[in-house]
Amino acid sequence: MSGAAKRSLTTQVSDAARHWGPALWVAVIAVAIWQLVAWGFDMPSALLPKPAEVWRAAAENRMELLKALYATGLAAAAGLLAAIGLGSLISVAFSQSRRVRLAFFPYVIFLQTVPIVAIAPLLIIWSGYQFRTVVIVTVIVCLFPIVNSVTAGLMAIDRQWSDLFSLYGAGRAKKLARLQIPAAVPYLVLGAKTSSGLAVIGAIVAEFFVGNGTDYDGLGTLMTHWQGFVKTDALIAAVFTSTLLGLFLFGLVHGTSRTLLRRWMDAT
Template sequence: MTSQTATTNRSKLVVESSITDKKKARGKVKGTIIGPVIALVIFLSLWQSIPIVFDIKPFILPKPTDVLQAAMDDWHLLWPAIQITVTESIIGFVISAIVGIGISILLASSRILEVSLYPYAVILQTIPVVAIAPIIVIWFGSGFNSIVIISFLIGFFPVVSNTLMGLNSVDKNMGDLFTLYNASKWQTMWKLRIPAAMPYMMSGLKISCTLAIVGAITGEFIAGIGGGRGGLGYAITVAAVQLKTPYLFACAIAGAIFGIGFYLLVSSISRFMLKSWHESAMKVEK
């Protein structure tokens, strides 16, 4: 009887502990959601009040309601612009991810290649995009192709930098173990170095996805072709020239919302790939 009682008590403790953990998890989720919502409400309230109190004209500082109204009135222009920028950004990001990871693996496989080529990747990143964008337009023409290339160039370096760091940060003992079992260079790369670099790689992709959007919008300022084929960057330029400040704000906010959504999507993919084995994602899951 004593043994049965002890077993029953342990079962109750396990159940109570599980219930407590679930309550704590719900509390964390609520805290994570409620805090930003309250901050957003306060920010929007202040933004709505300041132009009214100080009698600021809408073409200088529009109210949130003015921005919303402008977005609704010009939705037939805003929605196609969003679609174009989204397409350019995603293509630029995918190319930067594929090329960046491929070049990182190539550089990590040879110390001579890394020392010889990596400095040029750094130099490419330090050149202002406004300086190289006109050259890209001359080479590839204005429009979609040039904008995608600019987006790729801006999002490329974080992928290379972070992935290469991860590939070169493998645990020495694990490397010695692979050497002990006579693993080839490429077996070590695919079965040890690339899996170990995954957290670094995903971190680089999270940075790159936001920079790709910045690159696409920046490219549209310089290489946008306008009309029904212009993205958010072109729409912002036109709105600024015409002093349509509420619509300008609407375009900028649309770009920001897309950037947040894209970042959250890449972060979700990162957690899905890392949650079963890496501490950083496991802590988030808890």
């Protein structure tokens, strides 16, 4: 390895340490406090297992956790992608017609405000105990941030840009395709990032209802199952797995936006 390459690697490692160091320290301190509380108050494992017990439970149940991670991850990703597609189409419709926006936007807000745990049982009745229902719940949870963000992006067009297109006779379709949609891409990325965390929450909430007594095994299913057997250590392991899934999905959206949409991101 040349001197320059070594220096570059050293720089990268030190940059990464600077970037992730504070967050890692917080995690180490939190685990230490957890260990102290569980040990100091002599908490029963069923109430608060020690970090090592959670780690052991994760290792013992790794196959089940991995299978559930895959199922929930797939449902969350499918729901997020569907919400991005559907949300973008709805936003285009909202941006093109004030009447459509006035008529339907309150119902998009309704999707955000309605308690998902209240409508999940209804969706199961209508759609069945299956993967599709988990995806539908995820779409409902993810839709609002995307519609809200993309609609704002499509409508927040600088007057000078709008004048420029009008000057050269660009019609509504040309303005939409060549101006509004490109200008809204950073807003779509923002909405997708917000929704990426919500997607995991939506999928797990749906799995609380869908998974019981079926072949479907997601993280939500595992959680309800382990809760029934008071396997707190495994339950906490599932919580950490779902958090990691949320972080992974967020990272995936962030990474995709940075690489594929570099020109937009540089511009914002």
